[in-house]
Amino acid sequence: MKKGKGGIVYSTNPDFEYDSGNDEIETLENSKQELKIWLDRKGGGKLVSRISGFIGKESDLQALKKRIQGLCGTGGSASDGEVLIQGDHRDKILAYLLKEGYKAKKAGG
Structure with missing residues (x-):
């Protein structure tokens, strides 16, 4: 079985076309994020x-x-449209994102 086919091995449909589903979404401009x-x-x-x-x-x-x-000046990770940064750096991050043209705001309590 070939890797990356989502478990599909064979199809009886003569018009079947395999879609890998790996199409990445284009990145929106900073002002639209x-x-x-x-x-x-x-x-x-x-x-x-x-x-x-x-x-x-x-x-x-x-x-x-x-x-x-x-x-x-700290570690972090990113996946699935989210960035995690170690520690409470919300004010620094907010100022940076606004300076870069993103629409950003603090959320939660």
Whole structure:
């Protein structure tokens, strides 16, 4: 069985065309992105700043994560349209995103 076919091995439909579903969404311009910045608690009471609502390619999300990590001087991760940054850096992140032209705001309590 070939990898990456989603479990499809054979089809009896003569008009069947396999769609890999790996089409990435084009990244919206910064001014059209509506990002929200949350503060979450993870295991052990650790705080994490979460930026959600990013629409676009995974590579662009990773680039945004890298710039924010450099700004905050800490680690983080990014996947599924969200960036997680270790610690409470909401104010720094908000100022940076607004300066870069994103529509961003703090969310939650």
